[in-house]
Amino acid sequence: MASGAGATLLALMYPEFLSVPGCNAGLYEMITFENVTKTYKRGVVALNDVTFDIEKGELVFIVGPSGSGKTTLLRLILREDSPDKGRIWVAGKEIAHLNHWRIPYLRRNMGCVFQDFRLLPNKSVFENVAFALEVIGRPQHVINAQVPQVLELVGLAKKRRNLPHELSGGEQQRVAIARAFVNRPLILLADEPTGNLDPSTSSGIMRLLDRINRTGTTTIIATHDASMVDMMRRRVVALEHGALVRDQERGIYGYGT
Amino acid sequence: MAISTRYVAKETAANLMRNRLMTVASILTIAVSLSLVGVALLLQEGVSNATVRWSNGVNVAVFLQADVTSSQSVSVHDQLVAMPEVRHCFYMNKQATYSEFKRLYANQPDVYETATPANMPPSYRCVLSNPKDAQTVQAQFVHKPGVRNVAYPGLEINTMEKVALILQIVFLSLALILFLSAFVLIANTIRQAIFARRREIAVMKLVGATNWFIRIPFMMEGFVQGIVGGLIAFGAIFFLHWGLGYLVNHAGAQILKTIVISSNAMFVTAFAVVIAGIVLGTAGSLIAIRRFLDV
Numbered sequence: 001m002a003s004g005a006g007a008t009l010l011a012l013m014y015p016e017f018l019s020v021p022g023c024n025a026g027l028y029e030m031i032t033f034e035n036v037t038k039t040y041k042r043g044v045v046a047l048n049d050v051t052f053d054i055e056k057g058e059l060v061f062i063v064g065p066s067g068s069g070k071t072t073l074l075r076l077i078l079r080e081d082s083p084d085k086g087r088i089w090v091a092g093k094e095i096a097h098l099n100h101w102r103i104p105y106l107r108r109n110m111g112c113v114f115q116d117f118r119l120l121p122n123k124s125v126f127e128n129v130a131f132a133l134e135v136i137g138r139p140q141h142v143i144n145a146q147v148p149q150v151l152e153l154v155g156l157a158k159k160r161r162n163l164p165h166e167l168s169g170g171e172q173q174r175v176a177i178a179r180a181f182v183n184r185p186l187i188l189l190a191d192e193p194t195g196n197l198d199p200s201t202s203s204g205i206m207r208l209l210d211r212i213n214r215t216g217t218t219t220i221i222a223t224h225d226a227s228m229v230d231m232m233r234r235r236v237v238a239l240e241h242g243a244l245v246r247d248q249e250r251g252i253y254g255y256g257t
Numbered sequence: 258m259a260i261s262t263r264y265v266a267k268e269t270a271a272n273l274m275r276n277r278l279m280t281v282a283s284i285l286t287i288a289v290s291l292s293l294v295g296v297a298l299l300l301q302e303g304v305s306n307a308t309v310r311w312s313n314g315v316n317v318a319v320f321l322q323a324d325v326t327s328s329q330s331v332s333v334h335d336q337l338v339a340m341p342e343v344r345h346c347f348y349m350n351k352q353a354t355y356s357e358f359k360r361l362y363a364n365q366p367d368v369y370e371t372a373t374p375a376n377m378p379p380s381y382r383c384v385l386s387n388p389k390d391a392q393t394v395q396a397q398f399v400h401k402p403g404v405r406n407v408a409y410p411g412l413e414i415n416t417m418e419k420v421a422l423i424l425q426i427v428f429l430s431l432a433l434i435l436f437l438s439a440f441v442l443i444a445n446t447i448r449q450a451i452f453a454r455r456r457e458i459a460v461m462k463l464v465g466a467t468n469w470f471i472r473i474p475f476m477m478e479g480f481v482q483g484i485v486g487g488l489i490a491f492g493a494i495f496f497l498h499w500g501l502g503y504l505v506n507h508a509g510a511q512i513l514k515t516i517v518i519s520s521n522a523m524f525v526t527a528f529a530v531v532i533a534g535i536v537l538g539t540a541g542s543l544i545a546i547r548r549f550l551d552v
Contacts, residue, residue, distance in 0.1 A: 078463075107465035118463075120456055131457075134264065135466035183464070 029089065030056045030187060030218040031077060036086035038072055038242075046072035047083070048242040054220065056186075059213040061229045062222040063253055064239035070222035073239070074189050077220070078110060079103050091186055108136055110187045111180025111217075115195035117172045119164040125151065125175050126160040132179045150182045154208060170201035174208065181212055188212055190221045194228055202228060226253035268474035269481060272450045279449065280482060283442035287486025287537060288493070290435030291530045295494040297428035298526045303518045304421040306360050311410045316385040317394050320378040320405040323351075329403030330379070337381055337398070342390040346383040354379060360519075378405050436537065439486070443479050443541030448549045450475060458550070472550060476542050483538015487531035494530065498523040 031054040038047040047069045054060050062070045075081045076088055079095050088096050091109055098106060119128050126147055133143045151157045154174040164172050173193060180188055190209060194202035206228050213219040223229065229236060229252060236251030237244060246254070273280050319337065321330055337346050349357075355374040385391060391409035399407045451458070461471050498518060 101468065104462075104465040104467045107463065110465075112463050118456070118460060120460065131460065132464040135461045135470060136464060137261070137470070179460075179464070 479542025487534020
């Protein structure tokens with residue numbers, strides 16, 4: 001892989017990088033958590049000494065019951081919060097102590113999808129997706145080229161003029177995915193992406209996320225939708241009370257079964 | 258990172274339109290408060306022009322003939338300083354008198370355009386130990402050779418200064434209160450705009466818009482309110498100045514004749530007022546952004 005070779009070259013030129021997690025020779029870790037602990041006010045432990053790596057291009061499910069720390073984990077990757085202890089690397093950068101003004105540039109490497117879609121109700125499908133490019137200062141010709149492409153990818157090219165409330169839940173989530181992916185991020189984060197959808201719509205969304213993952217986008221999906229996890233048979237990281245209790249290649253959801 | 262002006266203009270206009278009533282309220286408050294400040298400043302200027310002869314505690318002015326000889330002049334000076342009532346005197350030459358004259362008649366160009374430094378009367382300006390002795394000095398000097406006339410401030414000057422001072426205090430206090438309300442109104446307008454756009458702001462943060470990109474439309478909103486309010490105040494001051502001139506020249510309002518404000522001073526004040534509007538608007542929005550926009 002090109003980026004793997006790049007990392008090797010980097011390691012040859014700067015041997016000190018060899019000791020840096022997230023920049024191992026030959027392997028390119030997209031995300032690394034190293035003994036990460038996050039405690040909220042009033043002593044609620046959201047994450048407790050969590051350590052794991054996610055490689056470039058992986059698709060990982062973060063599973064666990066409500067309150068197990070899934071959302072906190074995503075918030076830490078997005079740098080909406082910083083850990084109390086431990087270190088986090090994203091795309092080779094340590095982000096726990098990132099300068100405040102660099103955070104927007106970190107987020108440009110990521111797309112994010114939520115259970116509640118978070119579309120702008122007064123903007124059309126096209127405008128919602130274009131907004132993500134517009135506010136990071138992309139010129140109009142780039143917007144005009146990239147938005148139709150990504151709408152084609154999520155299968156909504158024909159509905160570009162519709163407003164979100166005219167769409168079904170599954171279609172709204174597709175718009176949200178288009179918005180997350182339109183800037184071709186390195187990482188796609190999804191927090192309960194099928195939480196508001198019925199099973200058949202959910203599997204469509206899951207297939208779409210899988211397709212995006214196959215373009216090389218590292219994809220992290222936090223979910224407690226057991227059927228989706230079992231259907232996909234991909235890597236599963238399980239959390240319980242903030243602790244990492246299981247990390248399995250080709251895993252299943254594994255609760256209540 | 259480049260922030261396109263088109264985007265900023267679009268967003269600012271949308272914000273202003275969304276909150277029309279509040280926007281109008283803050284613009285008018287700014288306009289009224291700044292007009293009051295402007296009028297107070299111009300009043301200060303006008304009164305200090307009208308009383309320029311009596312600044313620095315001068316109690317009596319002995320004007321000499323324009324063609325006075327130097328021996329006459331010296332003799333007047335020696336006699337003045339010899340008087341026990343006179344504390345000290347200074348000489349005002351023709352050129353300085355000409356500048357003062359122009360300032361006094363700034364709004365009557367036909368008066369000062371016929372004057373030249375050469376036909377101005379030089380004068381001795383004297384500070385007395387007791388201002389009440391001005392009449393004694395006048396009686397003694399008015400018929401001396403080379404003396405044209407002797408002037409001292411009448412009661413009306415004192416009254417005018419007092420009235421102007423009270424007006425200024427009233428105007429500036431009102432302006433201060435309105436300033437504060439304008440500030441609060443702007444901050445509140447921006448707060449509402451931020452609230453109305455909280456979804457957009459959340460998405461912008463998520464996709465990596467920079468903090469300044471998010472802030473600038475809100476800042477521009479305060480800036481526009483400030484500059485529009487300031488321009489209205491500019492218009493009000495301009496109109497007031499014009500009206501005053503009209504009353505003096507056409508309606509024969511002689512009482513106002515002593516209050517002289519040059520167009521120059523008026524424009525300087527009006528520009529200062531616009532700048533103050535911009536500062537007020539931008540500062541109000543910055544406060545709101547700091548308090549309510551968590552980026």
